[in-house]
Amino acid sequence: MRRRTLLTAVLATPVMGPVMSASAAPADAENTLYLELKDGRVVIQLFPDIAPNHVARVKQLARAKFYDGIVFHRVIEGFMAQSGDPTGTGTGGSKLGNVAAEFSRAKHFLRGTLGAARSQSPDSADSQFFIMFAAASHLDGQYTIWGQVTSGMDFVDKIKRGAGGSGTVTNPDKIVSMRVAADVKE
Numbered sequence: 001m002r003r004r005t006l007l008t009a010v011l012a013t014p015v016m017g018p019v020m021s022a023s024a025a026p027a028d029a030e031n032t033l034y035l036e037l038k039d040g041r042v043v044i045q046l047f048p049d050i051a052p053n054h055v056a057r058v059k060q061l062a063r064a065k066f067y068d069g070i071v072f073h074r075v076i077e078g079f080m081a082q083s084g085d086p087t088g089t090g091t092g093g094s095k096l097g098n099v100a101a102e103f104s105r106a107k108h109f110l111r112g113t114l115g116a117a118r119s120q121s122p123d124s125a126d127s128q129f130f131i132m133f134a135a136a137s138h139l140d141g142q143y144t145i146w147g148q149v150t151s152g153m154d155f156v157d158k159i160k161r162g163a164g165g166s167g168t169v170t171n172p173d174k175i176v177s178m179r180v181a182a183d184v185k186e
Contacts, residue, residue, distance in 0.1 A: 025181065031055070032181035033062060033147065037159065038173055042152035043181075044114060047145065051102040054116050054125065054146040059180050061094055061127055067178040072159050076167035079136065081159045082117055083175055084128035093126030101125070102144045109139040112149035112156070131156050 026032040026043065033044040048055040061067060067083070073090050074082040085092040101122040109115060109132055117128035125144060133156070149156060162169040 029182035030180065033058070033178055034181055034184055035152075035178045036176035037152075037155045038176065039158045040152055040155040042155050043150045044147045045150050046147045047107065050104040050106055051116075051144050051146040053099050054102055054144050057094075057096065057099050057127070058129070058146060060096070062178045062180050063183065065177070066094060066127065067175045069174050069176075071169070071172040071174050073169060073172055074130075074167040075159055075162045075169050075172070076133075076165075077161045078134055079167075080130040080132050081156065082128060082130040082167075084117065084126075086127075088172070090128070093128060096126065098123055099125045099144075102146075103141050104145060105141065107145040107148075109136045109143070109145065110148075111135060112153050113145055114147035114149070115139065116144040116146060118143065133157065 031046040031048055035042040035044055046055045070083055070086055071088045072081045072083045073085055073088050111132055111134055113132045115130050116125035117130050118125040160169055160173045
């Protein structure tokens with residue numbers, strides 16, 4: 001009987017350490033995004049120090065609920081998932097116009113990195129973005145990095161993939177919502 005009581009006491013004792021509960025507020029809620037996908041929440045740390053204009057744009061659009069319901073129109077296995085186009089074709093954007101490139105040597109395209117999608121012109125980014133499934137050093141210095149997934153990458157991994165080299169997706173997954181953490185009351 002005493003053994004069971006001791007074991008129960010040990011199991012009931014909270015473990016101390018750096019573990020943060022799912023509902024705990026991030027350290028910098030103003031520079032954290034909550035990207036809700038069909039399978040769960042993805043937490044994204046923003047980089048206003050290296051891409052202030054892109055971070056400001058993404059936060060502005062998130063606060064306007066622009067991203068809610070937008071599809072992942074281009075998803076390439078082993079590379080990236082792209083979203084942010086309200087037309088779902090890869091040719092659209094917001095009505096706010098382009099954001100000039102903010103390339104940086106301080107960050108690299110790694111698994112979970114978020115970058116600004118653009119056309120051939122470096123200064124043509126707007127609302128579209130991509131999340132890396134794997135590192136891609138060939139993108140370094142060519143696209144603006146504005147964030148990094150800090151938790152929930154397993155949910156990103158479940159985004160429906162496209163077919164062929166173009167990555168165009170039939171019946172694509174959607175963004176449920178994207179919010180600035182400072183605006184979310186839990």
